[in-house]
Amino acid sequence: MQNQPGFVSARPQIVLQLHTTHSPSFLGLHKNVGLWNVSNSGKGVIIGLLDTGINPKHPSFNDHGMPPPPAKWKGKCEFNYKACNNKLIGARNLVKRAKSPLDGDGHGTHTSSTAAGNFVDGANFLGNANGTAVGIAPRAHVAMYRVYGVDVISISVGVTAIPPYEEIMAIGAYRAIEKGIFVSCSAGNSGPSSATIENGSPWILTVGASSTDRKISAVAVLGNGAEYEGESAFQSANMSRKLLPLIDSGYCEALVSMDVRGKIVLCGIMGSLSVFKKGQEVKKAGGTAMILRNEKEQGHTTFVTVHVLPATHVSYIDGLKIRNYTESTSTPVATISFKGTRIGDKHAPVVAYLTSMRQ
Template sequence: MNLKFISTFLCFVLLHSSKTFGDHFTNQSDLETYVVHLEFHDQLFSNSKDVLLWHQSFLPTNLNHSSRILYSYRHVFNGFAAMLSSDEVREMEKKPGFLSARPQRIFQMHTTHSPSFLGLHQNVGLWNASNSGKCEFNVTNCNKKLIGARNFVQPGMLPIDENGHGTQTSSIAAGNFVDGANFYGNANGTAVGIAPRAHVAMYKVCGVLWCAEWMILDGFDAAIEDGVDVIVIPMGFGHPPFYDDAIAISTYSAMAKGIFVSGSAGNHGPGSGTVMNEAPWILTVGDSTTDRKISAVAVLGNGAEYEGESAFQPTNFSQKLLPLVNGKACESLNTSNVKGKIVLCDTSGDLSRNVKGGRVKNAGGAGMILMNEKYRGSTTFSEYDVVPTTQVSYKDGQEIINYVKSTSTPVGTISFKGTRMGDKHAPTVAYFSARGPFIPSQGILKPDIIGPAVNILAAWPTPIAGQMFDLLYGTSLSCPHLAGVAALLKNAHPNWSPAAIKSAIMTTADIVNLGNDPIQDETLEPADLLTIGSGHVNPSRANDPGLVYDIQPEDYIPYLCGLNYTDDQVSLIVNKKVHCTTSIPQSELNYPSFSIPTESSAQTYTRTVTNVGEASSAYTVEVYGLKGVEVTVQPKILKFTALNQKASYNVTVKSLDLTGHSQGYIIWSSDRHSVRSPIKVFPHISVI
C-alpha cells in the first residue's frame, strides 16, 4: 500500500507585491477581512456554487458579492471570509442563521541525522513496511513526490517558496534520500525525511513572517477536499477558546474525516502556559535536541574546556592562546580593546548572533565566545558565523566569566572539532519549546510529545553559496518529524483512527535519554510532564503499542460541552447542530495521558483501551511516582481474547495535599508490551 500524501501548511512566501486583497476590491478605508461563521445548515448543497450563493445571501444586497467574498468554506466549517465594513457586519447580524463575524487574526510561523536518531533505518521496520491534489505548477515541477501545490496567498501565481519554511518542513516529513547532503561540509551524509515514500501536497497560505487566518482556512478546506492523510501545522496564534480558534475548528473537521494532524507547540518557552495548538484532537509537539553537535570548544588558559557549537569550522584558526575580553552584549565595541582578541558576548539585547559576530569582526576581533543568557540554559545552535565562534551554555559561560575575572591576563582559543555524534544528554528539551498547561482546559495534558527540532539538516529552496541544505531549529521542525511518523503508522495500520495513531505515539515514547537518565530540560534538570508530555517519540515502538486509547469524533462533544461552551459554540467547532445534553469533566476524555485537578474528595475517572497487540494477552497495572496522592486502579489486570477487543478500567485519585503538584505514570504491562500513560495531579484553578 502506498502512502497517501502529507499536506504541509505554512509553505511559502508572499510574492513581491505590496498590495493586499482589499486593494483589488475597494478603496474604502474601513474595509477589512472578516471570518463569518453561520449556523450549521441541514440542507445538503450539491456543489460549491450553491454554497457560495447561499453565503452571498448574507451580504447586503447593494454589494458586488463576487468581489467581496474571498473564500466560501465547505469542509472546515459553515461560513466564509469577506471584505466588509463594520456597518455591513452589523447589518448581517440581523439575518437568521448568522452566528458570528470578527476581523481575521494573523498567525505566526514557528520557525539528516534525525531519522537514524529516531531508530529509522532503510529496509528495516517501519521504512520496510511503507511502500491527489491539484498542481498549480507546470507539469515538470509536480511529480511522483510533489503531487499538489496550490497558492492561496496570490491565486493564479505559481506557489513558489522563497521563504524556505515549506521546503524545510516537507523535506523533514517526507523528503527522499539525498546522498552527500551537508551544510558547509558539516553534518555530511544521506539526508532523508521521516516518511521518504510519502507523497506531498503543498498549500501556500502564508507570507514571509505571517499567515492570514482566512488563507489558512482556505488551505485546510482544500486539503480536506483533496483527501490528504496527514496535515502539518507549524504555526499558531495565542490561546483563544476552541470556538474562536481557526486551527482548532479546521483540525476538528480534518480529524472527523480521518486526517491526522501534527501541530507545533510553539517557540515561546520556557515559560509556563505558553503552549499552542492545544486542542485534544491535535498532536501537540514540543522540541528536543539530537545527539549530533557541530563542535567548537572554548579552551581557556587554565586548561578548562567548554564544548559549544558553530557551523563555521575554519581549518586554519590558530590554537595559540589569545587574550580574552568581555564585550557583554557586544552592542558597541572599541577596536583598541578588541583587536586580535577573542571577545565574550552574551545573547542579551536585540542584536542577532550574526550581527554581534559582525561587530566583533569589524572591530578586529579574532573570534567570539557567545554565552547563553540564563533562560536559554544549555540550548546551543550550529549557525554559520561571520567570525570564528562558539556558542556555549549559560553555566559554561558563567565559568568562563569567572575565569576572566580571576586573572589579569585571561587567554583562550577555540578548537573546531567538526561533526560529533553520541551526546549522552540527548534528547534534551530546547529552551524555546513551549510548556503547558493550557489554562482553559488543564484536564488535557499538553504538550503531547517532543521530537527533534534543534540543528536539523533540512532542504533549502534557494541555494546560497551552493548550499542546498541548512541547519535549522524551532517547533516548525519537530511537528513534521511527528507527521512523518504518523504517515508511517497510517500506512502500516490503515484502519487506525487519528486518535489511535496518536495514542500509539504517546504511550510508547521514551522518558530517558541516551545516558539512561530522565530526559532533561534546558537547565539539565529532569523535565516535568508539562515540558515533555508523554516523552520523546520512538517510532519503532509506536508501530506495536499493544493497546491504544481510541476516541471517535463524537466523543469530543461531551468534552466540549463540559468546557461550558454554548450549544452554538460547540456546533461551530464540530460543524453540525449540537445540543449539550451530556457533558463530562475534561479529565474524563479517553486520552492517553491524565491531567487531574485536586479535589477534597476522591475522584474516579474511566479509560477504555483497545487491544491491537496479541489476540490472547493479559496486562497488569503499576503506578509510579505521584507523591502526596493516593491512586487506585481497578481492575488490576486486563485480559483479552481477541484483537480490537476493548476493556475499561477506573482510576481513583485522592489528593493528600490540595495545594501541591504531583506527577507519575500508570503502566499496563504484558509479556511483550508496556503501555505507559503520564499522570499529573495539579491544584484546581477556577477559570472565569
C-alpha cells in the same frame, strides 16, 4: 519533566551509529527493519502541508522509487512548468499577492522535506553533518497548500494559546478530523516557561522538539587549561592554536568604546542584536573570534549558527565559568578548537514525546 502538563513518557537515548541526516537514526528508524519497514515508510499516504510554498527543484522531492499518486487524488499542480512528479503531487497557491506556490521563504520546503523528503545521498551542512538526508515518511506523497483529498495535514505555524473556539487553526483542524484526516501541528518555538505551547487543542497531535546526540563542535580553550564545548557551523581550519587575549564585552552592542582588535570577544546572547549580528559587530570592530554565552533562560540550548567569524556558542553554566575566568586574572587568554561533527554526548539526551491528542 514528569510533572509538566502533557507529558507522556521519556527515555534516555543510546548512542547510535551514524536535521535531518541524523534524526531518523537517532529516533531508531532504519531502512529495512523495524517501524519504517512495517509502515512501508508512508507508502500510499498523502501529506498536505499548509505553509509558505515549496521549491520543487529541491532534491528531497525527487521521485526515485515513488509509486504514482493514489487514485483518490484529485488535487492540482499550479506551477507553470513541469515541476510536480510522483513525490510532489500537488501545489496550490492560496495567497492573493503571490503568483505561484513557489517557496519564497524556505520554511515550507523545510517542513515538507522533514515530513516526507525522499532519500538524498551526500547531504551536508557547510561540509559538516555528512550523511543521507531523508524525511520521516520518505515514500509518502507531498501536496503543498491544497488539503482536499489528503490523509494527513501537517502545519508548522501557530499563535499563542487562545481558547479553541476562537482559534482558527483549532477550528480548521477539527473540521479535518471530522472527515478522517489526521492533523499534526508544531508546538511552537517558545518556552521553556509554562503556557507557551501553541496548537494545543485536544484533537491535534502537537509535536515538541528535543535535542539530538549530534553536535557540530567548537571548543573554547582557556588559558587555565579548561575546555568548554559549544557549537558553531563556522568551522575554521585557519584558527590559530595560539592563545589570544580574551575580553568580556557584555552583549557586544557597544564595541566602539572597547579595544577588541585581535582579541576573542565574550558576548552574552541577550540584547537587541541577533546572534548573527553580534558576530558582525565583533568582526567590524576588529575582533578575531567570538564566544557566545547563554543567559540563565537559555540554559543548555545552543545553536549551530553560520557565523561570519570563528565562534562558539556555549551553555549558561559554561558561560559563567568562562566569565569568572576573565575576572580572575589580569591577562585572560583563550582560543577556539573546531572539532567538526561529533556524535555521542556524555550527557545522554532525553527524547520527550508531547501530545495533546486523545485516542
